[in-house]
Amino acid sequence: MDADTLDPLDRQLLHALHLDGRAPFATIANVLGVSDRTVGRRVARLRATGAARVTAVVDNRATGSADWLVRLRVMPSGAGALARALAGRPDTSWVTVLSSGTEIVCLVRAPAGAPAPLETLTRHPHIRDAYAHRVLRHLMNRRWAGRTSALSDDQAAALQAPLSDNAAPIALNDLDRRLLPALAADGRAGYPHLARSVGWSESAVRRRLEDLRRSGAVRFDVEADPALFGFSTQCLLWLTVAPPRLAVVAQAVAGDTETAFVGAITGAANLLVIAVCRDETALYAYLSDRIGALRGVERVETAPITAYAKRVVPALP
Template sequence: MDPVTLDALDLRVLHALHLDARAPFSRIAKALDVADRTVARRFGRLRAAGAARVTATVSSRDTGQVEWLVRLRVRPDAAPLLARGLARRPDTRWVTVLSGGTEIGCILRASRAAPPPLEELARHRQILQVDAQRLLRHLMDRQWSGRTSALTADQIAALRPPAGDGHRIVLNDLDRRLLPALATDGRAAYPELARRVGWSESAIRRRLEELRRSNTLHLDVEVDPLLLGYSAQCLLRLAIAPSRLSSAARSLAAHPETAFVGATTGKHNLIAIAVCRDDNALYAHLSDRIGSLDGVERLETAPITSYTKRHAPTL
């Protein structure tokens, strides 16, 4: 298969899907002033090439679970196999290889009443060290700007779905069947979802609308930043003075290079992912933006070598 490249229309289609990942292609086409088939063909090409896919997840708030940020120091020759094994686990939500293959980072979900299941990882002969810290809170309420800068303000207004009401709902048996299917393909058609979960299309349509309206279900479009022209990604672990934690997190979340910010337990109380054009841009980000944050006591960086899993079935 030929290498995938993105043109201006591809970027607009992806931006539209970031606004509403289940928007009908006809609605996207109208906003972009192109044919329906053109939009469907563009996304179909990217999905078939593995360059983009829509996934879904549910926050740990709604599953009654907690999230653990797990750091594994591993033998470099074992990192790819170990990462793939972690990605297959239903309790992992994010798996990435770091520091040239000497580390693996993952988010692992566990019951609030029990510790994370780390014993089997600690016994693995290719894992040299295991560290786990609670991910206390996600602190970024916007998407990374590198994925969402292709549309005009009018196009964004035409495509943005109505705001949810935030009403809490209780997950049920249908959700436990539906959510793993949506995690695999967040744009799966209603007939396909009905076939996979064994419920009627009308019931699935109503439930999906409820999940989205309540902000229980979160849809996302996975795109490799390298395709967007960003070749340097880095995991940042920051130790911030407690009195400056909230202000530092807000400033960090506002940086255009920032793709994620979270508060954690442990000696580093903030974690972030920075995505930059190249190594020179990453250096400038670390020295200028991060260096100017008030309250930073210590910074540890780990280049992201590859992503093995970004989202996972939640139940």
């Protein structure tokens, strides 16, 4: 499936699933003015072609875990194999291969207070250097605008899942440790299937998931390649920002339509941005006209993304 085959209804469905990945098909159908069967058939096609996958995302504030951004300098001949190996780890997310073919960047979730997880990540023979940066704070409270602009404000409001801005630490139990990985693999799995998978009653699974969502510990998102929306260029931007301007610059960048992620990190560069643009010309314009004009930005390192080996956020540390 490519951008030419992603029609307006597909875009509306993806927007709806971004708002609530577990929204019943009947609810989505009612808001969009189509039949339940049409919604079910379209979502099944999007999933079968790999265009979209709903997954559970666990808030690390709730689980008491920490995110580390790891940069690995690698030998070009081993980049592909290493990216696949990292993608197979349960603690990694958005494993990316950069355009040079000599660097892989991934996000690793670890228990809070634990050291940077470099020891287990650097055993591969093709790794030359490794750097770990703690993600101090996620600074973007919305999703990339390119994939969430197909619904009207009224439609979006009717589909928006209840949100919590105060995710409090919770004690994970045995049910969570079975349930959350299953939901990370398939965020739309039905309660009977989940109950069979985890060995608990359907009512217990339903109640626990409702509690997790209400507390803000778990939300549901849909993975979709920006290329499906006609955006072919993705780039990591490592910004070095004067500390007094860090919050202002982060807020400004987080509001840009080109931005998919903003995070404050440790290291020489203190702000990481993932920019999504239609092409290289649009990326150049964004860098020169927007980023270059922000007061306080002292240095910018750009790293175009060649491919994603993994996009899903780990369910548990």
